Amino acid sequence: MKKIASLGKDFSQWYNRVVLQAQLADYSPVRGCMVIRPYGWAIWEQIQAGLDQMIKAAGVKNAYFPLFIPYSFLEKEKAHVKGFSPELALVTHGGGKELKEPLVVRPTSETIMYRMYAKWIQSYRDLPLKLNQWANVVRWELRTYLFLRTMEFLWQEGHTAHANHQEAQEEVQRALLMYRDFYRDYLALEPFVGEKSERERFAGALQTFSTEILVRDGKFVQAATSHDLGQNFSKTFEIQFQDQDGQLKYVWQTSWGLSTRAIGALIMAHGDDRGLILPPKVAPVQVVIVPIPGKTKEEKLREFIASVVRSLRGIRVEVDWREGLRPGYKFNDWELRGVPLRLEVGDRETREGAVTIVSRIDSEKLIVNSEKLKLKVDSLLAEFQNKLLGRYRQFVRKNTHLVNSWQEFRETVEERRGAILAHWCGSSDCEAAIKTETKATTRVLPLTAKKEPGKCVWCNQAAQYRWVFGRGY
RNA sequence: CGGAGCGUGGCGCAGUUGGCUAGCGCGCACGGUUUGGGACCGUGAGGCCGCGGGUUCAAGUCCCGCCGCUCCGACCA
Numbered sequence: 001m002k003k004i005a006s007l008g009k010d011f012s013q014w015y016n017r018v019v020l021q022a023q024l025a026d027y028s029p030v031r032g033c034m035v036i037r038p039y040g041w042a043i044w045e046q047i048q049a050g051l052d053q054m055i056k057a058a059g060v061k062n063a064y065f066p067l068f069i070p071y072s073f074l075e076k077e078k079a080h081v082k083g084f085s086p087e088l089a090l091v092t093h094g095g096g097k098e099l100k101e102p103l104v105v106r107p108t109s110e111t112i113m114y115r116m117y118a119k120w121i122q123s124y125r126d127l128p129l130k131l132n133q134w135a136n137v138v139r140w141e142l143r144t145y146l147f148l149r150t151m152e153f154l155w156q157e158g159h160t161a162h163a164n165h166q167e168a169q170e171e172v173q174r175a176l177l178m179y180r181d182f183y184r185d186y187l188a189l190e191p192f193v194g195e196k197s198e199r200e201r202f203a204g205a206l207q208t209f210s211t212e213i214l215v216r217d218g219k220f221v222q223a224a225t226s227h228d229l230g231q232n233f234s235k236t237f238e239i240q241f242q243d244q245d246g247q248l249k250y251v252w253q254t255s256w257g258l259s260t261r262a263i264g265a266l267i268m269a270h271g272d273d274r275g276l277i278l279p280p281k282v283a284p285v286q287v288v289i290v291p292i293p294g295k296t297k298e299e300k301l302r303e304f305i306a307s308v309v310r311s312l313r314g315i316r317v318e319v320d321w322r323e324g325l326r327p328g329y330k331f332n333d334w335e336l337r338g339v340p341l342r343l344e345v346g347d348r349e350t351r352e353g354a355v356t357i358v359s360r361i362d363s364e365k366l367i368v369n370s371e372k373l374k375l376k377v378d379s380l381l382a383e384f385q386n387k388l389l390g391r392y393r394q395f396v397r398k399n400t401h402l403v404n405s406w407q408e409f410r411e412t413v414e415e416r417r418g419a420i421l422a423h424w425c426g427s428s429d430c431e432a433a434i435k436t437e438t439k440a441t442t443r444v445l446p447l448t449a450k451k452e453p454g455k456c457v458w459c460n461q462a463a464q465y466r467w468v469f470g471r472g473y
Numbered sequence: 474c475g476g477a478g479c480g481u482g483g484c485g486c487a488g489u490u491g492g493c494u495a496g497c498g499c500g501c502a503c504g505g506u507u508u509g510g511g512a513c514c515g516u517g518a519g520g521c522c523g524c525g526g527g528u529u530c531a532a533g534u535c536c537c538g539c540c541g542c543u544c545c546g547a548c549c550a
Binding site for chain 2: 029225260293325328329346
């Protein structure tokens with residue numbers, strides 16, 4: 001196995017190698033599409049399990065809608081089709097015949113779902129309707145990148161319909177904060193959370209909110225979004241209900257999603273020169289046991305390890321019994337794959353009834369009596385999760401820059417990257433100019449932003465808030 | 474789609490002004506010695522040299538076309 005490139009030297013090479021060598025994913029024979037391998041898939045399963053629980057806890061039910069959408073459905077919402085038409089995959093033939101109307105392979109499911117919503121919603125008693133689906137979607141991307149931008153990707157998309165705008169807006173915030181909490185509690189990441197600018201808004205939404213994750217090379221990954229769709233879709237899809245007052249009204253809608261891109265963000269945010277570092281909450285393997293053959297009879301070693309595994313019930317443990325590989329090789333291999341804790345078991349441990357534990361995050365080593373092992377491992381895993389979050393927060397602090405002038409802005413983007421907090425007047429022209437000049441875009445107006453009158457870094461006109469700027473993936 | 478680079482056993486690469494049986498390292502298989510931070514020795518398997526066409530006595534090498542990958546732009550979860 002080749003060593004991976006240093007993260008600081010060539011970030012994209014580092015990233016590609018980590019993904020390939022840790023066997024998270026591989027390139028596929030189909031351009032722009034990737035194969036998610038078992039180890040990568042296992043991470044996605046952990047993400048799904050955690051998030052699905054949160055989604056259900058909010059009273060949202062899972063369902064499944066078709067992969068194909070009649071082209072005319074997308075055309076109905078003007079902004080929506082305009083936003084998506086450049087990246088649609090169209091099915092023009094089926095069963096050997098040309099179709100009367102082409103089918104779109106869904107790039108997102110608003111239109112197909114809302115056609116059904118129109119059928120299902122009659123009364124205020126049918127509201128709110130809150131559905132989620134775990135699905136794949138296709139967008140014809142020109143330039144792809146493992147996990148972060150592939151032509152086909154996996155996600156969940158939640159779609160809710162409400163009787164009034166306020167309730168819908170509350171749902172938008174609820175979903176947004178759910179994502180924030182999920183990133184914090186499961187992936188040990190603290191995203192920037194806030195509203196997107198008009199330019200960056202979802203095609204067909206009144207407002208778009210996003211969680212934005214700063215990664216190791218100082219760029220941002222848009223990591224989940226939540227949209228207030230207002231009545232844009234309900235009016236085009238005729239989703240009407242009769243309210244308590246007898247009036248026929250259009251529903252207010254939201255949609256929100258998190259994709260396999262989260263895995264890319266996870267890798268990029270926590271990784272180091274040795275490879276991945278996975279938060280215990282989503283690590284497919286939380287504890288790996290590396291047997292170290294020595295003078296101890298193999299039978300005895302196996303027996304001891306079996307008892308260790310038994311004591312670790314409830315923890316995702318794997319024993320690396322691969323033959324012909326020396327321990328040092330295995331250490332490196334599991335470090336590359338980001339397993340939080342490594343247990344070493346050899347002569348010493350078997351003799352003393354103890355195991356050596358090594359942490360992936362700081363290589364700290366300690367020896368623990370096997371009787372106290374379960375408790376210790378539990379606390380080490382919890383501690384690991386916290387340390388990782390703490391370390392990430394520190395990284396974000398170090399890479400967040402308060403900037404007050406254009407010169408400072410430009411220098412910061414060029415030399416330090418990271419999150420730039422700067423005043424912006426809100427004009428799309430200024431935003432576009434800033435992007436052209438520096439490749440940095442507005443990421444979000446943080447929810448926590450306080451009114452702080454100042455001058456727009458670009459045009460010097462009055463500005464009320466500091467926005468988060470940065471380069472994005 | 475524009476710019477740059479690259480496609481040669483699974484991976485990383487070498488292959489000269491076209492020339493003989495296409496090589497090296499890693500990995501893989503088998504045997505042995507090893508095993509506390511990427512082991513060593515021996516034997517061996519594995520190639521439509523990205524695809525298609527052309528030039529030539531002769532093409533991995535030259536020419537044309539196409540496809541794919543990486544990086545940089547435009548686009549984006």
